[in-house]
Each structure stands twice: as C-alpha cells, then as structure tokens.
Amino acid sequence: MDINIYRRVRDRKALLVALKETWALHAYFPDAKRPMLVYELFFDMALLASCWVDVAVVDGQPVGLLAGVLKHHQPVACRLYNFLASIAFYTKFAFILLTHQLGKPRFVLHQLREVYSLEAMCKLHKDPHDAQIELFYLHPKARGHGAGRALMKNFVAYAKTHRARSIALWTDISCSYTFYDNYGFSRDASFFSPILAEPEKGQDNGFVYTLKIEDKE
Numbered sequence: 253m254d255i256n257i258y259r260r261v262r263d264r265k266a267l268l269v270a271l272k273e274t275w276a277l278h279a280y281f282p283d284a285k286r287p288m289l290v291y292e293l294f295f296d297m298a299l300l301a302s303c304w305v306d307v308a309v310v311d312g313q314p315v316g317l318l319a320g321v322l323k324h325h326q327p328v329a330c331r332l333y334n335f336l337a338s339i340a341f342y343t344k345f346a347f348i349l350l351t352h353q354l355g356k357p358r359f360v361l362h363q364l365r366e367v368y369s370l371e372a373m374c375k376l377h378k379d380p381h382d383a384q385i386e387l388f389y390l391h392p393k394a395r396g397h398g399a400g401r402a403l404m405k406n407f408v409a410y411a412k413t414h415r416a417r418s419i420a421l422w423t424d425i426s427c428s429y430t431f432y433d434n435y436g437f438s439r440d441a442s443f444f445s446p447i448l449a450e451p452e453k454g455q456d457n458g459f460v461y462t463l464k465i466e467d468k469e
C-alpha cells in the first residue's frame with residue numbers, strides 16, 4: 253500500500269463515502285431525503301471547528317482524515333475562513349431544516365439537542381487541554397496499514413511545534429478506541445449518552461482520551 257498524507261481536503265466525495273462506511277450517522281435522521289446529506293453536514297461541521305486537516309491518500313485514493321485544532325494557535329486566515337464557512341454552513345442548514353430535508357424540524361432539533369448536550373459534556377473534559385481532535389477516520393479497507401498512526405503522528409508533531417502540552421478527544425464504544433490505548437493516550441473519563449451505541453448493562457458508552465505531548469517523541 254502506498255500511503256501519502258496531504259494537507260488539504262481533496263476529493264470530498266471519496267472522504268464522505270469513507271465516513272459513511274465508518275459510522276451509520278443517517279440512522280439518527282431516518283427521514284432524511286438523502287442519507288448522504290447527514291454525512292455532508294457532519295463532515296462540514298467537524299471541519300468548521302478545525303484548523304488542521306490531514307488527508308490520508310492510499311494508492312492515490314483519499315480514504316480518510318484527521319481534523320483537529322490547537323487552542324492557542326489558530327492562524328488568522330484559518331479563523332477567517334472558518335468564520336465565513338460557518339455563515340455559509342448555518343445558512344444552508346436553516347434552508348435544509350425549513351425544507352424538511354432531514355425530516356420533521358421538531359425531530360431534527362430534538363436530535364441536535366442530544367448531540368449538543370453530548371458535546372457540551374465532553375467539552376468540560378476536553379477544555380483543559382490545548383489541542384483537540386475533532387474527526388479521525390479511515391475507510392475500513394484502508395485500516396490496519398499504518399495510515400492512522402501516520403495521521404496521528406503528524407498532528408502530535410504539529411501540536412508539539414506550537415507548544416501544546418496535551419491532546420484530548422472523545423470517542424465511543426462503536427469506534428476503534430483501542431487505537432488510542434495503543435498509541436499512548438490515557439482514558440481520562442467515561443460517560444453514558446443515550447444517543448451513542450447501546451452499552452452492556454450499566455456500562456458507559458463514551459470515553460475521553462488524552463495524550464501528554466512530552467510523553468511522545
């Protein structure tokens with residue numbers, strides 16, 4: 253496998269397909285007119301919160317990415333771009349909502365409230381850390397060949413260059429969270445959220461992982 257990392261989103265469509273193969277997000281909006289719309293919105297929203305996006309290209313095909321942000325290093329160009337992109341995103345989202353493209357607006361808003369309360373809970377755990385990962389995935393066919401480690405290594409090096417001391421992220425039991433254990437992250441918190449995958453009885457289904465940057469090369 254020929255693995256390359258690019259600092260730019262290329263072939264958004266291929267990245268959306270990889271996202272769809274990773275998480276069944278459309279299940280949260282069963283009445284969406286186009287399931288792919290859910291992935292487009294999720295993808296764009298994660299990128300709005302990021303100033304670092306590395307795309308993994310395997311055998312010439314974009315297969316996934318790592319998107320993240322450093323609290324104390326957000327270049328003006330990135331802030332401006334994300335600000336303008338946010339205006340475009342929320343305008344588009346309002347149109348989608350009002351035209352019932354995701355289903356009944358009341359149901360959509362209910363689902364979004366659940367997502368926001370999950371994000372808010374995770375934010376409390378992630379906030380003390382000065383680097384955060386917003387999105388990290390690879391197409392199932394591209395996994396297990398080192399592309400994930402290469403993406404993570406690049407982000408850790410970038411965070412280290414800008415003097416970030418720790419990286420945080422949240423994940424859940426439907427994800428390959430053991431990747432983080434393997435990489436050297438530690439599990440800082442676990443929680444239960446009704447919108448995540450059903451856990452074993454009484455167990456948590458979400459985790460916050462952190463990595464101390466001094467611990468890595």
Ligand SMILES: CC(C)(COP(=O)(O)OP(=O)(O)OC[C@H]1O[C@@H](n2cnc3c(N)ncnc32)[C@H](O)[C@@H]1OP(=O)(O)O)[C@@H](O)C(=O)NCCC(=O)NCCS
Binds near residue numbers: 391434
């Ligand atoms: C997480 C993910 C990006 C890792 O990418 P990857 O290319 O498969 O990982 P790599 O091949 O670089 O593996 C790096 C190391 O992690 C380990 N690893 C990777 N996935 C693992 C898994 N699911 N369980 C246990 N260990 C895993 C590998 O054995 C490897 O260890 P080594 O370097 O000591 O040999 C990928 O598995 C994925 O997209 N998973 C689904 C989405 C997801 O869970 N995203 C992250 C959580 S939000």
